[in-house]
Amino acid sequence: MGSLDTSFDLSLPIDTDIDELDVMDMPITLSAPPKSSLAPRRSTRERRSIGSGYTDNVNKKRKAAPSTVPPHKKAKVEEKKANTEQNNEKRADRDNRRAHWLLRHREVVEPLLPSNSQFFTTLLQNHDRQSSGRGQKISYTPYHDLEEQPKLINKSAGEMKEYQLKGLSFLVYMYRNGMNCILGDEMGLGKTLQTLSLFAYIRENSTGHCDPHLIVCPLSVLSSWESVNAFSHSSFD
Numbered sequence: 001m002g003s004l005d006t007s008f009d010l011s012l013p014i015d016t017d018i019d020e021l022d023v024m025d026m027p028i029t030l031s032a033p034p035k036s037s038l039a040p041r042r043s044t045r046e047r048r049s050i051g052s053g054y055t056d057n058v059n060k061k062r063k064a065a066p067s068t069v070p071p072h073k074k075a076k077v078e079e080k081k082a083n084t085e086q087n088n089e090k091r092a093d094r095d096n097r098r099a100h101w102l103l104r105h106r107e108v109v110e111p112l113l114p115s116n117s118q119f120f121t122t123l124l125q126n127h128d129r130q131s132s133g134r135g136q137k138i139s140y141t142p143y144h145d146l147e148e149q150p151k152l153i154n155k156s157a158g159e160m161k162e163y164q165l166k167g168l169s170f171l172v173y174m175y176r177n178g179m180n181c182i183l184g185d186e187m188g189l190g191k192t193l194q195t196l197s198l199f200a201y202i203r204e205n206s207t208g209h210c211d212p213h214l215i216v217c218p219l220s221v222l223s224s225w226e227s228v229n230a231f232s233h234s235s236f237d
Contacts, residue, residue, distance in 0.1 A: 098178035099127040141176040152200035167194040192228045
């Protein structure tokens with residue numbers, strides 16, 4: 001707003017007969033407000049349009065710029081991503097088969113759990129949800145006796161005994177249903193050979209990449225594992 005000019009023109013002759021009331025009746029002149037020297041401000045819409053245009057130009061430059069990631073590193077990233085997806089699928093398939101086996105043998109496992117356990121309730125809910133999401137039921141692998149040893153087992157070093165094939169059949173049955181197990185047998189009856197035969201069976205019957213196996217044993221029997229693996233497997237590493 002402009003300021004109110006209340007100054008008086010002193011060049012006029014002063015009438016000493018004018019009293020205070022006459023001064024109050026004198027006209028007051030107002031001066032026009034000074035013009036602002038600032039430039040007119042841009043509207044918010046104009047500023048936004050300018051900012052968005054600048055951002056669009058920057059994004060176009062970024063898209064047009066070539067990738068700086070070396071091809072071999074990019075290939076490794078893609079390979080790692082594919083392996084992760086494959087491992088997740090294998091893990092999900094194993095967990096579903098394990099849940100199926102446990103549900104089929106519920107009457108055997110449930111008495112071993114606490115009375116207030118919700119293990120099978122939760123297991124059944126998760127199993128039904130995952131099976132419906134996959135669009136198909138997970139098949140159960142029944143037990144059956146293997147009649148011959150894996151081809152990777154060198155027959156020139158000797159054929160597996162009948163009871164050893166029984167042990168291998170049990171290991172294969174539990175493996176195909178996603179279950180861990182313990183092979184209990186007397187010393188000297190070939191538990192090492194039966195375990196290595198399981199690895200040979202997995203390799204012969206697996207499609208695609210075969211996962212590695214980890215053997216944990218005391219140092220006192222390490223040489224025994226190495227010797228059995230050397231003479232019993234023709235082409236197994």
